[in-house]
Amino acid sequence: MNIGITALTSAAALALGLGLSADCARGDDAPSGKPVRVLIITGDTHPAHNWKATTPAIADVLTQGNRIEVVATSTPTRDLTDENLAKYDVLLLNYLDFKKPTESPETTWTDANKAAFLKAVREDGKGLVLLHHASGSFARPSWAEFEQAAGGWRPKRGNHGPAHEFTVKKTAEGQSHPIGSGAPDEFPHLTDELYQNCVVPEGATVLATAYSDPSKPQGSGKNEAVIWANPFGKGRVFDDLLGHDVAAIADPGAATWLRRGVLWAAKGEVPAEVK
Numbered sequence: 001m002n003i004g005i006t007a008l009t010s011a012a013a014l015a016l017g018l019g020l021s022a023d024c025a026r027g028d029d030a031p032s033g034k035p036v037r038v039l040i041i042t043g044d045t046h047p048a049h050n051w052k053a054t055t056p057a058i059a060d061v062l063t064q065g066n067r068i069e070v071v072a073t074s075t076p077t078r079d080l081t082d083e084n085l086a087k088y089d090v091l092l093l094n095y096l097d098f099k100k101p102t103e104s105p106e107t108t109w110t111d112a113n114k115a116a117f118l119k120a121v122r123e124d125g126k127g128l129v130l131l132h133h134a135s136g137s138f139a140r141p142s143w144a145e146f147e148q149a150a151g152g153w154r155p156k157r158g159n160h161g162p163a164h165e166f167t168v169k170k171t172a173e174g175q176s177h178p179i180g181s182g183a184p185d186e187f188p189h190l191t192d193e194l195y196q197n198c199v200v201p202e203g204a205t206v207l208a209t210a211y212s213d214p215s216k217p218q219g220s221g222k223n224e225a226v227i228w229a230n231p232f233g234k235g236r237v238f239d240d241l242l243g244h245d246v247a248a249i250a251d252p253g254a255a256t257w258l259r260r261g262v263l264w265a266a267k268g269e270v271p272a273e274v275k
């Protein structure tokens, strides 16, 4: 993979540039205990989502606090194997299957890749985190197991108006959930796309919503689910619809939710002090 390491500044990002053979990114002042190992799966080129910019931004958010190690792959066809996925606790998708297979052979998951991915989460109990546009993956045609795990943008479901500032509010269920208990009750989110009318999987717990102002273009007038948690087999799925670009990902309130969501996906619990 080539993620453009000259543009990256942090230790986390440098590890990304070295790909799967690299030592993971983690600071020297890590808390005691084994760090959570996250594999960011990315690489598909969608015109609205620049993975080469957002992947290091995600890594920077996750490695703050030194509880999480990050490695990224931009060649999922090579790296979504039973042997490789066994190295990680959480798989994070910064990915949307956008290109046709003939255009992007290294990013178009094969049936074997999908089988390894499903086994890792559903049978081996690894965490799965979907960030923003990843919730629209595998919708055309719909991959039933992915939809069951993640929900999100599905056929005739999912849209957004122009990006704008909006408030993200924790739900009552979010308050009592391990992720939400340490997350802000609400925060003013920087300019971002407010995804709406998405599918929330049956059995999921909606942790946070945002009101889609009907006075704005395409505003739904509803409190839209933007963050939820969902059990899937032995695994745990954290779906976060925020994070269109680097600024939205780095927004402190959104970053706290993402860090806590990743830790929960890995272990089912989150230390209270993680912000």
Ligand SMILES: [Zn+2]
Pocket (backbone or CB within 6 Å): 048, 049, 132, 133, 193, 243, 244
């Ligand atoms: Zn977007």
